[in-house]
Amino acid sequence: MRVKICGITQPQQSIAIASLGATALGFICVPSSPRYVTIAQIQAAIAPLPPNIDKIGVFANTTISEIRQVVQESGLTGVQLHGDETPEFCYQLRQSLSQVEIIKALRVRSLEHLQTTTNYTDYVDTLLLDAYHPQQLGGTGQTLDWQMLERFNPSLPWFLAGGLTPDNILTALSQITPNGIDLSSGVEHSPGNKDLDQVALLFQNLGNR
Numbered sequence: 712m713r714v715k716i717c718g719i720t721q722p723q724q725s726i727a728i729a730s731l732g733a734t735a736l737g738f739i740c741v742p743s744s745p746r747y748v749t750i751a752q753i754q755a756a757i758a759p760l761p762p763n764i765d766k767i768g769v770f771a772n773t774t775i776s777e778i779r780q781v782v783q784e785s786g787l788t789g790v791q792l793h794g795d796e797t798p799e800f801c802y803q804l805r806q807s808l809s810q811v812e813i814i815k816a817l818r819v820r821s822l823e824h825l826q827t828t829t830n831y832t833d834y835v836d837t838l839l840l841d842a843y844h845p846q847q848l849g850g851t852g853q854t855l856d857w858q859m860l861e862r863f864n865p866s867l868p869w870f871l872a873g874g875l876t877p878d879n880i881l882t883a884l885s886q887i888t889p890n891g892i893d894l895s896s897g898v899e900h901s902p903g904n905k906d907l908d909q910v911a912l913l914f915q916n917l918g919n920r
């Protein structure tokens with residue numbers, strides 16, 4: 712299973728978290744976030760990482776040229792779209808950046824809203840389901856209704872996100888079987904400052920999953 716730890720801001724934490732077992736690290740490229748990082752910070756954080764670690768930039772409601780510039784200058788291997796990007800936008804981004812993984816995040820409001828994921832399946836590589844919050848785009852610590860996801864079986868691989876912690880992860884995975892999980896505030900001291908003990912506990916609890 713893929714394990715993405717998101718909202719990394721400190722270069723020394725990126726290598727520590729990868730060594731603990733993360734398969735992907737996320738860098739927030741949304742200026743309004745307290746976890747926002749510049750291109751220079753991303754470069755410093757990913758420089759010591761081995762090639763098998765996915766380096767994902769998280770964007771929301773920005774332009775293709777902005778995403779392209781950040782990806783090309785920083786060395787990111789994937790892009791997570793966390794705003795209100797349309798399937799058409801995802802298609803255009805794919806034309807512009809053919810070599811990177813495109814992850815479309817949906818902040819799920821209802822079972823009906825969950826159906827909109829099918830609109831993206833031809834244009835992105837991976838889906839990510841996060842909790843909806845009226846004021847914040849992500850990193851909210853709010854959990855999704857896991858029961859609602861029990862029958863979610865898209866044709867693309869998907870990440871479960873939203874309020875996951877070392878304490879609740881096994882309960883979540885006993886109900887649903889995503890291809891990956893994404894954690895941010897559940898393994899943090901404060902926004903952007905990851906708690907390495909909590910990250911270690913997460914992998915201990917996950918065992919061989």
Ligand SMILES: O=C(O)c1ccccc1NCC(=O)[C@H](O)[C@H](O)COP(=O)(O)O
Nearest residue numbers: 717744848849850851852873874895896
């Ligand atoms: O984390 C942020 O600050 C953020 C800001 C704007 C857009 C997206 C953001 N995070 C996206 C993520 O992938 C988080 O890992 C995801 O929302 C889960 O967060 P959490 O509930 O804290 O585990």
